[in-house]
Amino acid sequence: MGLMERIFGHGPRWGVHPADRKRPAADAPLRTLPLPARLYLPLLQHVGQPARPVVLVGQKVLKGQLLAEPQGRISAPIHAPTSGTVAAIGDITAPHPSGLPFSAITLASDGEDRAIENEVPADPFALSPAAVTELVAAAGVVGLGGATFPSAVKLALGKRTEVTTLIVNGGECEPYLSCDDRVMRDFAAGVVDGVRLMMHALGAREALVGIEDNKPEAIAAMSKAAAPYAEIRIRPVPSRYPMGSDRQLIQTLTGKEVPSDCRAADVGVIVNNVNTAHAVHRALRQGEPLIRRIVTVNGGAVWQPGNIMAPVGTLASDLLAFAGLKSEPARLLMGGPMMGAVLPHALVPMVKGTAGILALAADEIATPVAGPCIRCGNCTRACPIGLLPLEMAAHIRVDALAGAADLGLSDCISCGCCAYVCPAHIPLVQYFSHAKGELWAQERSKLRLEATKRLAAARVERQEREAKEKAAAAARRKAERAAQKAAEAAAAASAPTEAAT
Amino acid sequence: MNSTLLAAAPPTAPHAVAANSVSRIMLTVVATLVPATLYGFWLYGWPAIDLFLVTILASLLGEGICLRLAGRRALPELLDGSALLTGWRLAISLPPWAPWWIGVMGGLFATVLAKQVFGGLGQNLFNPAMVARVFLLISFPVQMTAWVAPLPITAELAPGFVDGLRIFFSGPANLDAVSSASLLGYAKTELSRGIDLMHSLAASGAPGNSLAGERPGSLGETAALLIAGGGLVMLFMRIITWHIPAAMLAGIAVPAAIAHAVDPLRYLDVATHLLSGGAMLGAFFIASDYVTSPNTKAGQLIFGAGCGFLTYVIRTWGGYPEGVAFAVLLMNALTPVIDRYVRPRILGRNRRGAPLDPAIERAKAAP
Ligand code: SF4
Ligand code: SF4
Numbered sequence: 001m002g003l004m005e006r007i008f009g010h011g012p013r014w015g016v017h018p019a020d021r022k023r024p025a026a027d028a029p030l031r032t033l034p035l036p037a038r039l040y041l042p043l044l045q046h047v048g049q050p051a052r053p054v055v056l057v058g059q060k061v062l063k064g065q066l067l068a069e070p071q072g073r074i075s076a077p078i079h080a081p082t083s084g085t086v087a088a089i090g091d092i093t094a095p096h097p098s099g100l101p102f103s104a105i106t107l108a109s110d111g112e113d114r115a116i117e118n119e120v121p122a123d124p125f126a127l128s129p130a131a132v133t134e135l136v137a138a139a140g141v142v143g144l145g146g147a148t149f150p151s152a153v154k155l156a157l158g159k160r161t162e163v164t165t166l167i168v169n170g171g172e173c174e175p176y177l178s179c180d181d182r183v184m185r186d187f188a189a190g191v192v193d194g195v196r197l198m199m200h201a202l203g204a205r206e207a208l209v210g211i212e213d214n215k216p217e218a219i220a221a222m223s224k225a226a227a228p229y230a231e232i233r234i235r236p237v238p239s240r241y242p243m244g245s246d247r248q249l250i251q252t253l254t255g256k257e258v259p260s261d262c263r264a265a266d267v268g269v270i271v272n273n274v275n276t277a278h279a280v281h282r283a284l285r286q287g288e289p290l291i292r293r294i295v296t297v298n299g300g301a302v303w304q305p306g307n308i309m310a311p312v313g314t315l316a317s318d319l320l321a322f323a324g325l326k327s328e329p330a331r332l333l334m335g336g337p338m339m340g341a342v343l344p345h346a347l348v349p350m351v352k353g354t355a356g357i358l359a360l361a362a363d364e365i366a367t368p369v370a371g372p373c374i375r376c377g378n379c380t381r382a383c384p385i386g387l388l389p390l391e392m393a394a395h396i397r398v399d400a401l402a403g404a405a406d407l408g409l410s411d412c413i414s415c416g417c418c419a420y421v422c423p424a425h426i427p428l429v430q431y432f433s434h435a436k437g438e439l440w441a442q443e444r445s446k447l448r449l450e451a452t453k454r455l456a457a458a459r460v461e462r463q464e465r466e467a468k469e470k471a472a473a474a475a476r477r478k479a480e481r482a483a484q485k486a487a488e489a490a491a492a493a494s495a496p497t498e499a500a501t
Numbered sequence: 502m503n504s505t506l507l508a509a510a511p512p513t514a515p516h517a518v519a520a521n522s523v524s525r526i527m528l529t530v531v532a533t534l535v536p537a538t539l540y541g542f543w544l545y546g547w548p549a550i551d552l553f554l555v556t557i558l559a560s561l562l563g564e565g566i567c568l569r570l571a572g573r574r575a576l577p578e579l580l581d582g583s584a585l586l587t588g589w590r591l592a593i594s595l596p597p598w599a600p601w602w603i604g605v606m607g608g609l610f611a612t613v614l615a616k617q618v619f620g621g622l623g624q625n626l627f628n629p630a631m632v633a634r635v636f637l638l639i640s641f642p643v644q645m646t647a648w649v650a651p652l653p654i655t656a657e658l659a660p661g662f663v664d665g666l667r668i669f670f671s672g673p674a675n676l677d678a679v680s681s682a683s684l685l686g687y688a689k690t691e692l693s694r695g696i697d698l699m700h701s702l703a704a705s706g707a708p709g710n711s712l713a714g715e716r717p718g719s720l721g722e723t724a725a726l727l728i729a730g731g732g733l734v735m736l737f738m739r740i741i742t743w744h745i746p747a748a749m750l751a752g753i754a755v756p757a758a759i760a761h762a763v764d765p766l767r768y769l770d771v772a773t774h775l776l777s778g779g780a781m782l783g784a785f786f787i788a789s790d791y792v793t794s795p796n797t798k799a800g801q802l803i804f805g806a807g808c809g810f811l812t813y814v815i816r817t818w819g820g821y822p823e824g825v826a827f828a829v830l831l832m833n834a835l836t837p838v839i840d841r842y843v844r845p846r847i848l849g850r851n852r853r854g855a856p857l858d859p860a861i862e863r864a865k866a867a868p
Contacts, residue, residue, distance in 0.1 A: 006737055018517055175517065247848060256865045259857035260849030266859040337516040366518040371581065372623040374523055377796035381742075386845040390796060408847045408854070416515035423521045424623075430513050 012252065014384035015240045016417045018175050018338065020214060025298040026178030028306030030186055033322055035109050039313030040092050040349035041067060041078050042104040046142040047149045048074030053105055059086045062116040064289055067105050070137075076150045077140040081291040081311030084109040092349070104349070107313065118287030125200055129158065132201040132284065139283030140290045140352075145169055145180075145244065145273030146335060148353035151280065154272070157265040158202035166204040167253055167264075168195050170211040170218060170274040171237065171244030174336025177356045179294040180274050182307040184211065184218035187278050188225035190285075194277030195232055197284055202270060207232045208253045209274070214239040241338060242415040246271045248384055260411050275355075295319065295354055300361030301329040310350065316357045317346035329359035337364075338416045368425040379418035379428060385411050389418035389428045396435045401442070404435050412436070523622075527582030529740050531589055533731035534786065538593055540727055541720030544651040547665020549597035549720060552604045555669075556595065559608025560588025567617035583622050587611050590630035590786060593721030594779060594826070595637075598649045601669050603641065607633040627833045628793045631826045638826070648683050648717035683717045684777045686822035688769060697766040721782040725775075732785025741789045744801035745808075749784040750775060752809020760817070768817065778816070783808065783825035793833045800836075800843040807832045 044050035051068035055061060061080040068078040087108040091101035121127055121135070137152030157163065168191075172180040184191055195207050209226070211219050213236045226232040237243055237252050247258050249271060256267045264271055275293060282288040291312055298305040303324030310319060316332065332343040334354055343357075350357065379389035387408050395403035412432050419428040542550050564584035568574070591611050595603060615629035616622070638645045652659045660668055691701035721728060735741050753774050760768035774780060779787070788794060788808045795804050808828045815824025846852050 006739075008743065016519070018519070251848075254865070256862045257857055258849055259859050259862060260847065261856040262849075262859045267862040267865075331512065331516060333516060337514070339514045340516065341514070342512055342516075360516065365512075365516050367512075368518065368522070371523055372621065374526075374583075374623045374791050375794075375796055376526065376791040377801075378521075380796050380845065381798075385848045387847060388796065388844060391840075408850075411847050411849065414514075420515045420517065421519050421521070423519075423523050423526055425518060425522070427513065429515065433513065 012238060012240050012243075012248075012384075014248070014382065014386075014417075015242060015415075016382050016420050017239070018241055018420065020239070021175045021298070022178045022181065022214070025176070025296060025305035025307065026181050026215075028304070030182055030294065030307050030309060031322075033308050033310040033314060033319065035082055035111060035113060036311070036314050036318045037109055038087065038315075039081055039107045039109065039311055040104050040315065041081075041107065041313040042092070042102050042349065042351055043068055043078065044102070045078065045148060045312070045351040045353065046076040047147065048072060048076070048153075050103065051075060051078045053089050055086045055089075055105070057086050057089055060084070060110075061086060061107070062114050064116045064118060064287075064291060067107075070150075074150060074153055076142050076152075077138065077289075078105070079140055079289040079291050080107055081313055082107070082109045083112050083114040118289075120285060120287040124197055124284045129155075129201045129203055132197060135284055136201065136280055138289070139279070141276060141279045141283055142290065142352050143273055144275035144279060144293060144353065144355070146339075146353050146355055148351075151272065151276055154265075154270055155198060155201040157263070157270065158204065161265050162268060163202045163265055163270050164205050164268045165254060165270075166195065166199050166202055166207040167250060167269055167271045168207055168209040168274055168277055169244055169246070169249055169271050170209055170215070170222070171249055172215070173212060173239070173241040173244040174338050174340075174355075175241075176298045176358055177296045177336050178298075179296045179307055179355050181215045181218050182294055182296075183275050183278050184215070185221050188218075188221040190281040191222065191274050191277045192225040192229065192232060193285065194279070194281035195226075196229065197280050198272060198277060199231070204270070205231065209234045210237045210243070210249050210253050211235070212237055212239040212243055241417065242384055242413070245384065245413055245415060247413075290352055293352065293354070295350055296356035297323040297359075298356060299329065299333075299358040300364045301325055301327045301359040312352055313349050315346065316343060316348050316350060319350065319357050320346055320359055325359060327361055330362040331358075331360045331365045333358040333360065338420065339414065366425070370426050371424040373422075373424055373426060376423060378421040378423065382417040382421045384415060384417060385413060387412055387418075389422075389432075392435075393426060393428050393431045396431045401435050401439055404432075405439060409435055409439070523583070524581045526740055527586045529738060530735065530786070531582065531586055533734045533740075534589055534593065534721070534728075535731075537724040537727035537731060538589075538720055540724045541593065541597065543654050544723060545597035545649065545720065546652060546654040546659045547662050548660060548668040551665055551669040552595060552597065552599055552601070553592045553720065555601055556592035556604035556608045557585060557588035559605045560584050560591065560612045561608075563609040563612035564617065567613055567621075571617075571621075578622075581622065584612050584616075587616065587629045590628075590721075591633050594630065594634050594719045594782065594787075596645060596648050597720055598647070598668060599644050600671075603637060603644055607637050610636055623792050625792060626837070627830055628787060628790050631787060631829050631833075634826045635830060638821075646686065648686075648719075650717050651723065683722075683822065684773065685769075685816060689816075689822045692767065698769065699766055718778070721786070722777070722779050725777070725781040728781040728785060732781070735785065735789075741785070742798070742801070744798050745789045745794060745805040746784040748802045748805025749788050749809040749812075750780065752806040752811075753780055753813050754809075756810060756813045774813065774816070778823040779825035780812065783812065783829060787825065788829050788832070793829075793836060795836050795839045795843065797840070797843055797845050799845075800839040803839055803843065804832050804836065807835065 049072035052071050053068045055067050063080055063083045065080045066077055067080050070077050085108045088106040092104045124132055133152050133155045136155060141151040142148045170180050170184055199207055209222055219234060219236050223234045226234055235253055242248055246264055250264055250269050251257055258264050258267055279290050292309055294307050295310050296307050297319050303326045332346060333340040334343055335356060373390050383389055392404045392407045392409055414429055416429050561584050565579055568578050588608050591607050611629040611633035615632035616625045619625040732746055736743055754771050757771045757774040761770045788805060795801050811828035811831055812824045815827055850856055
């Protein structure tokens with residue numbers, strides 16, 4: 001890097017450049033995990049409604065058989081990763097730092113790995129886009145980059161709004177992780193096929209595959225596999241965290257900025273991860289639902305770090321035992337070090353969205369003591385969204401949540417760049433998560449209050465109306481009675497006259 | 502939000518942090534000041550060294566006492582280096598042969614009244630070193646404008662260690678013999694006497710303005726090139742960004758160039774302005790102080806340009822020959838205003854904070 005570049009900066013103006021620590025794990029050949037004895041499949045492994053079990057305890061199931069069906073508009077089914085018996089349906093520890101129990105199906109493997117026969121369309125490109133989307137939905141494919149949004153719901157957006165560009169995310173900007181790198185190196189043809197299938201489902205004209213330039217092998221493999229297809233372009237992007245974030249990648253590749261209240265589809269773009277593309281390929285070409293994935297097992301405490309093809313539902317402890325531990329991990333993470341969540345212990349299953357299990361040694365984790373903000377502005381320069389983390393934190397510290405919201409708190413993507421660069425080691429992301437949670441709760445209680453008020457008002461109105469109606473009816477009856485009486489009186493009065501005449 | 506709540510929560514992302522810390526930043530800044538300071542020691546000898554040490558000790562003492570009074574453990578916070586840096590900044594902006602009590606008062610004033618009273622690190626509105634310097638200048642104008650001509654420590658006439666201490670505690674035996682005006686002060690006085698620059702600068706008694714900095718001034722002022730070099734190192738190490746220094750130097754240079762072009766007999770040229778007084782020190786080491794400058798790039802450009810322009814205005818038309826300290830303090834006062842109105846644009850929103858129009862973004866062609 002030249003002196004001028006060093007002083008005036010180069011490449012993207014946002015983000016950070018953490019040590020990527022991807023190699024040697026990324027270069028180790030992909031290994032396949034021997035079938036674990038038990039798999040634990042949470043019913044909620046995706047954004048949206050949890051799936052509903054369609055099997056009973058004790059039931060024998062085949063590999064690929066439906067275990068739980070989607071409920072609601074945004075949901076995804078869950079399939080058996082191997083053949084065996086449903087051992088339990090109930091609570092297990094969730095892959096979440098809270099360690100709260102989570103509803104899951106426990107599957108005891110029978111070791112035979114017998115698969116169900118799934119029909120595969122002869123030529124998926126002959127199918128209508130809607131039919132392809134159907135098949136993707138039935139295979140339970142969700143976004144494997146970590147967002148776990150049901151892929152079919154995303155593909156269906158192509159019907160509602162015109163999507164011209166499919167962006168394929170091979171950025172993989174989180175340090176330590178290399179499962180995207182590996183899928184592109186080892187299954188480039190499958191990834192490209194999945195990209196074409198998704199383009200077909202979306203009606204997209206072009207696909208841009210963004211790959212960070214720290215993965216030359218993946219770029220080479222993908223370029224070769226995509227060479228026959230002019231509509232798919234492999235686009236190396238600078239290695240910069242968080243390049244793999246949708247908005248950043250879209251802006252880097254297309255120059256478009258997704259308006260803050262819109263989805264990417266509103267500007268004609270859809271982003272999907274390379275592993276998702278491969279899952280779509282497997283679903284349509286091999287009839288294999290999403291029951292396994294590549295997961296990176298890495299970190300200073302791991303003996304043989306690398307990528308492992310493992311069934312969904314495998315316990316982190318099984319993965320760690322397979323890769324071996326050379327020391328007691330100081331911290332276990334699911335996901336990367338920038339955004340990943342701490343695991344309370346290793347008896348937690350990996351889910352569809354798990355890109356990595358990290359066992360970090362003590363010298364790899366940050367435990368510095370927070371000091372006062374020195375207003376160095378590092379956080380502001382690093383924020384990829386253009387927020388002022390120090391100002392937001394100052395507001396949150398004194399519980400001025402509205403002030404933090406005015407500064408754009410809701411636009412924060414929790415990427416952690418600000419906390420990463422803060423020399424005072426202020427846990428900025430923790431502040432923001434806390435405030436977002438509070439604001440969300442306030443919003444909810446406000447909505448509830450409003451709903452209650454509306455109901456109360458409606459009741460008062462109804463009561464008033466009823467009272468009025470009652471009064472009106474009473475008045476009417478009274479009037480009628482009065483009229484009757486008057487008529488009777490008149491009749492009575494006229495009678496004597498008559499009699500008199 | 503409650504800090505015990507934060508401490509009890511499980512560790513959250515990010516789990517990695519950049520290898521950086523407050524003390525690393527402060528000590529790097531100090532390290533980049535070392536060459537200029539050592540050069541100043543050589544130029545001004547033992548009295549300057551004594552003053553420097555006493556000023557820094559007084560700053561540290563003031564900080565330590567305040568931390569103890571606040572019931573905090575003083576040592577770890579003293580080690581963050583910020584008090585050292587404040588003392589250093591002040592020390593190198595004092596007249597090198599100023600008496601001991603100037604250093605003591607200045608150092609204590611900087612950390613106690615200008616920093617800790619505001620709430621400590623990160624809370625002060627004004628640059629503590631400059632507050633202290635201006636306080637001293639206003640209270641003790643004689644001592645604070647008594648500059649001496651450089652007398653390298655190796656020179657025969659230079660005071661030795663013992664003489665240095667005597668000068669430090671009781672002042673030079675014959676101040677007039679060693680005193681000298683700084684170039685800016687000299688030019689100003691001569692102009693006010695009706696002598697234009699062409700004649701005054703050519704006169705034999707005019708203070709030199711060599712690039713090497715052998716001219717009267719404070720430790721941090723004479724070695725303009727060493728200061729600028731230290732500043733470049735800070736830029737290279739990304740301790741500071743170019744915005745404030747560049748804007749401040751431009752803020753001085755542009756009006757100086759215009760005025761000099763219009764009337765070279767009344768207005769000093771650009772090089773003189775940039776190389777004399779505290780221009781370089783101010784641009785790289787004073788104005789760029791994090792705490793008291795805006796935290797956005799655009800805000801920093803405005804701030805820097807303001808510091809530079811005000812410096813020029815004070816130097817040229819104000820009552821003092823040098824204006825860096827006043828200019829920086831004035832702009833410090835404006836920093837909250839700048840920070841309030843100059844904010845970065847949020848991604849996906851326009852400058853006013855409203856979401857962008859999706860139709861326009863959709864129509865954008867790929868680059
Ligand atoms: S976590 Fe939020 S505030 Fe911090 S850098 Fe990321 S987007 Fe900006
Ligand atoms: S990076 Fe940390 S110390 Fe620097 S301004 Fe932001 S919050 Fe303050």
